[in-house]
């Protein structure tokens with residue numbers, strides 16, 4: 001499909017950031033956005049790149065009432081030679097379509113998603129910061145726009161992509177943060193939507209996040225919704241443990257979001273010579289392992305932070321200190337290896353890096 005483009009005269013462009021390392025996550029947006037409409041009659045149509053602007057929606061639009069909404073989170077990096085790089089974008093396009101299917105929304109051909117992202121990024125190249133750790137965060141989103149209060153799938157949708165330049169996730173260095181585990185509030189239940197990126201999942205998690213922050217921890221450790229014992233995720237990240245020199249992560253049982261970082265770490269780690277295993281772990285086993293020092297590292301994995309080491313864990317009011325609250329060697333090694341590939345500093349033996357031409 002031919003993309004209609006409305007390009008601004010250069011004096012209308014927003015001033016670029018002066019210090020990319022000082023950028024806060026998701027607060028600043030670029031000059032343009034991409035939009036694509038869907039109706040039952042026409043299917044997906046009218047692809048357009050236009051100046052970033054407010055949306056005009058009917059207050060009865062289904063997205064506002066029943067959260068028929070899905071999104072993705074990706075980053076565009078600038079390589080040392082100035083190329084625009086994406087990391088496994090086809091995986092994101094595939095996951096967006098899985099999310100759409102789960103939420104009764106129409107899918108979008110993977111190749112089209114990649115073409116739309118590429119066109120927008122080419123126009124917005126000046127917004128991709130080039131310091132290590134910085135990137136241009138990309139947020140593809142689909143919302144239900146039909147104005148009707150019946151609980152049923154919408155017949156109209158809007159797909160849009162916005163871009164936000166982001167600074168390093170850890171401006172003060174790669175230091176561990178604290179986790180607080182919630183026995184009462186669950187993120188995702190069997191049969192629910194935990195395995196897809198649907199907005200409603202995150203609204204429902206805010207109360208636990210707020211509680212964790214009030215208690216001085218930065219992320220929530222999510223337990224399973226049935227027994228409140230099995231460890232699932234941390235914040236909006238997948239979780240890894242180094243236990244007896246083995247890298248362990250919970251299996252994708254349907255309540256865990258299948259992270260692309262998670263999948264990549266499993267491959268990289270085994271190539272770096274650490275044994276990996278997908279295994280369910282209870283919170284009791286974890287606490288015992290931390291005390292006996294068989295658990296030497298705990299870290300989160302996701303696009304935003306890549307790897308986020310955890311140094312403290314609060315379970316039922318008791319605090320456990322992991323690896324003396326220091327970043328462990330595997331967390332650091334995996335972070336270095338993965339980011340070197342993402343930023344195009346190292347050859348990519350996996351075929352994960354996608355260069356936009």
Ligand SMILES: *Cc1c(COP(=O)(O)O)cnc(C)c1O
Pocket residue numbers: 073197233235236237238257258259260261262301302303304
């Ligand atoms: C997005 C997300 C992740 C991480 O996925 P990546 O593809 O690695 O960015 C993990 N858990 C949840 C709940 C998420 O929303």
